[in-house]
Amino acid sequence: MPVLPLSFYTRDAETVAKKLLGQILVVNLNSLEQRSRIVETEAYIGTHDLACHASKGRTKRTEIMFGEAGRAYIYLTYGMYNMLNIVTGHHDGQAVLIRAVEPLNYEGDTKGPGKLCKTLGITRTLNNESLLGEKLWIEKGKAPKKITTTTRIGVDYAKEWKDALLRFYDADSLWVSRK
DNA sequence: GCATCGATGGTG
DNA sequence: ACCATCGATGCA
Numbered sequence: 001m002p003v004l005p006l007s008f009y010t011r012d013a014e015t016v017a018k019k020l021l022g023q024i025l026v027v028n029l030n031s032l033e034q035r036s037r038i039v040e041t042e043a044y045i046g047t048h049d050l051a052c053h054a055s056k057g058r059t060k061r062t063e064i065m066f067g068e069a070g071r072a073y074i075y076l077t078y079g080m081y082n083m084l085n086i087v088t089g090h091h092d093g094q095a096v097l098i099r100a101v102e103p104l105n106y107e108g109d110t111k112g113p114g115k116l117c118k119t120l121g122i123t124r125t126l127n128n129e130s131l132l133g134e135k136l137w138i139e140k141g142k143a144p145k146k147i148t149t150t151t152r153i154g155v156d157y158a159k160e161w162k163d164a165l166l167r168f169y170d171a172d173s174l175w176v177s178r179k
Numbered sequence: 180g181c182a183t184c185g186a187t188g189g190t191g
Numbered sequence: 192a193c194c195a196t197c198g199a200t201g202c203a
Contacts, residue, residue, distance in 0.1 A: 042195070051195070061190065079187030081196050097195060114196045154195050 001139040006132060009070035009086065013094035016086070017043035018168050021147060024139040025101055027120045034120055036101035036110065037141060040169040040176045042152045044085070046093045051158035054093025064128050065093045072136060074117075074127040081114030082123050086131060099153070099167070102175040112177040144170035153178075 004023065009016060020038050027034045044052035054065045064073045065087055073085040073095050085095040101110045108119035117123070129136050148171040155162050169176045
């Protein structure tokens, strides 16, 4: 199947977050192509979004979010879990968090952003890696029949932004982190 | 079933 | 002093 082009990512994070559902994430580390169907995402929509790391401004960590779309933004949270995000937009601090995927040609627990990174072997060494490269890419898949929209998880600190409806998942998938 | 808690280290 | 988490634990 065709690889999603750069133009797929140079749109606002909310649009990309919805469009990513059903697409096929391919992780090619140590010559093993692990294929997954994306079933749950969250949009972090820029500097004005208090839940978004980019709201802290440009720092060493957030610099990637202000960079080129279609690259991986991977950071460590709670000292032990890697989070896989994809930069979107036009150098304006937007990204989409991949929260859950369905394993297609391997086995493992991928219901949650920390768990999917652990299962797939994704760590910060892949930070800023291109989604149009040799190790990471996304192929065209089939869109879900129905998308459910909710508030984002784990962002209660974000004032009025904690209520923003920016989490999306495939309503029929059994691989969502929580309903 | 649920709520609560602690692990563990980068970040500002 | 926080955390874009998760598994274990306690109690029902």
